[in-house]
Amino acid sequence: MANSKSIEQMEKIVSLCKRRGFIFQSSEIYGGINGFWDYGPLGAELKRNIKDQWWRSMTSDRDDVVGLDATIIMSPKVWEASGHTKTFSDPMVDCLLSKKRYRADQIEPQSGIAYFYDGAKDTESGKTIDEPYSVLLPAGKPPESARKTARQFYGMRGASENAELLGERSEKVENTTRYNPENGSLFTEPRPFNLMFKTFVGPLQDENSVAYLRPETAQAIFAQFKNVLEVSRQKVPFGICQIGKAFRNEVNPRNFTFRSREFEQMELEFFIKPDDVLPEAPAETGEVAPPQPHWGWEKWHQYWVDQRLAWYESIGLSRERLELYWQPEEELAHYARATVDILYQFPFGPQELEGIAARGNFDLTQHHEHSGKSMEYFDEETKSKFIPHVIEPSAGVDRLALALICDAYAEEEVTDDKGKTETRVALKFHPRIAPIKVAVFPLLKNKPELVAKAKEVQALLRPWMNVAYDEAGAIGRRYRRQDEIGTPFCVTIDFDTIGKGEDTSLEGTVTLRDRDSMKQERVSIEELSHLLLKKIR
């Protein structure tokens, strides 16, 4: 999966992220902290743009979705109801021989003869190891095979190959999960790995004040379903969306920011009617592009998959690096009817950006039962009462930011007039999400008229977009700097602009340089903001 080329590619991207101020290690001056990352000036802009685009497409651009901004810490009862207190706490065991880790609840129970040992004595050095150990053999297997496994175990602790095993005894056991089915070796005691971050609310740090940092933003939406329904005057089908931080105490954060312990989610819960109370479907008329009142969960699910894919394309992710993964039935969570993952082909392999789950009405039903408050909805149209079902598109902001950077990263061979070849690094962001939209340069910085005019143009554009101003170094160098941070447009003020060039008819015009083609066109200052706004929206 990860070959040396893709590792090198990833290293270049990580290096650029740091060098140009997209992403830093959290707490770097103290040596960092595993699984946490900070966004520098450009990364912060990039993330804002992603979230703004998502929010706009989800709620501002539609009538049937409203927003929510809930707290990170909620009543622990929320997590009891959702099942997270249980399911986010997996007991894990390690094989004492192979060191592999397993989920204790996924071990097949076995029966057979267990051989116990108190320790081992090295016949050569006389050294004793008094660590108890045991091996499970299927009935009928010769005990010598257990001794061989035990010698391997003690061998890893410093005993020689023909060490003497101490205190062997055997016992019949049934339906045990304490032994590795692959090699018969004893496991470590099961240890809980709780993926939720725990904290305490209030001054007393006791069991009664325990609270959790949310492991997903979705539950807040379910918990506030009734309130939002009441005030928004929405009718099912409708959605509630939210952007916010979530926390998971991952066993092993990996792949730069891809799996972090603190991350940001963009989630929509789209509430729909259960299939059994749907209004009668009208005769098909061919085109059903806009949502229809008679749609069942499958149509809504497909609708959101299509919507989300279109959105990713709208912010410039290449469609050919996106793929859909329909989770097979055996992989589905118990509450899900169908889940589609949208994967992006990162240098380290195809990985999930977003999951679109048809969750039935599991969550609202759980809160309905645990809180004792009704989550039912009365549908005027069909005169029926039900707990709405839900379609959940859930995306990771940080993963998307990383995908956008990977997708935009481009190295090109550029040959100059003198035939010298160099590598140009550019982040080819879609103008919608580029941290800086346009950079303004005076051609030369020791000519006050050029500098003054450039600052004027910068001030002209500033109310409409993120503008950079740069006068340091040769003009080519300034272009390359902007290429590397993904600025789509550069505007240069030259002598023609101020009417001191050869062609005085060019007064009041500037050159507009395109990042990807490196081509320049001459445009008037008057048109500039209008022209750019069209390109960046």
Place this chain on the structure above:
RNA sequence: GCGGGUGUAGCUUAAUGGUAAAGCUCCAGCCUUCCAAGCUGGCUAUGAGGGUUCGAUUCCCUUCACCCGCUCCA
């Protein structure tokens, strides 16, 4: 959590049991009429802690972080 690898300036690399060097980047100045030009000057580093030693970036121990494989990822 296990195994392997790596840690010297923002980046890439050098060197040494005894003053840590260079190129690029960055900053300032000069110069420069459109794609990393030139000149001058400047900032910045041995991941952290401990040990051995007169003296440790170098040797030893611990720890932290990153990368790879396993594991995990309702």
